[in-house]
Amino acid sequence: MTAKTIYVLNGPNLNLLGQREPEIYGSDTLADIETACTACSRGLGLTIEFRQSNSEGDLVDWVQEANSKGAGLIINPAAYTHTSIALLDALKAASIPKIELHLSNIHAREAFRQHSVTAAAADGVIMGFGATGYRLAIEALKSLIENRAS
Known part of the structure; x- marks a missing residue:
């Protein structure tokens, strides 16, 4: 069986993970998260x-x-969650399963961060679990892909 490719896209300032507000976003770098995502995906045949x-x-x-x-x-x-109609429109046009992910719980943050423009186009949203949320999202996405295939 050929592995299916999933895309994991990260928005603005996530290249600063590990340095930027670790009390909110954790100490893992984006490279750490990519390594963990690669291992998790491989284990799931993705x-x-x-x-x-x-x-x-x-x-x-x-x-x-x-x-x-x-x-x-x-x-x-990231910050485009709250502002990007262009990203919302692209996500709405995409027919593949989609999960929106946030390291922090946006509903426990500043008022301007509590609304997601882009979530309306996602099949689900995972937030508040830090870097672990990426693994949870990969597992959930695999389930969505399998469910659509059957």
Whole structure:
């Protein structure tokens, strides 16, 4: 059986994980998270395309690419969660299973962070589990992919 590729996309400032507000986002770096995601995916018979950008346009392009080449998508839109109609529209156009992910619980944060524009286009949202949320999202995405296939 050929491994299915899932995309894990990370938005602005997530390249600073491990340095930026570790009391909120934890001490794992994005490289640490990528390593863990790769191992978890491999164990589930998936391959992973792991990316990060501070550019909204890159993320929109990658969502479109994931829709044409991938079996599923996990996205941590970071600050674009609260503002990006362009990202929402790209996610809505994508027919593959999609999970929105946040390291922190956005509902326990500042008022402006408590609303997700992009969640309306996701099949589910995982938040508040720190780096462990990525593993949870990969496992949930595998289930969504399998359920759609059957």
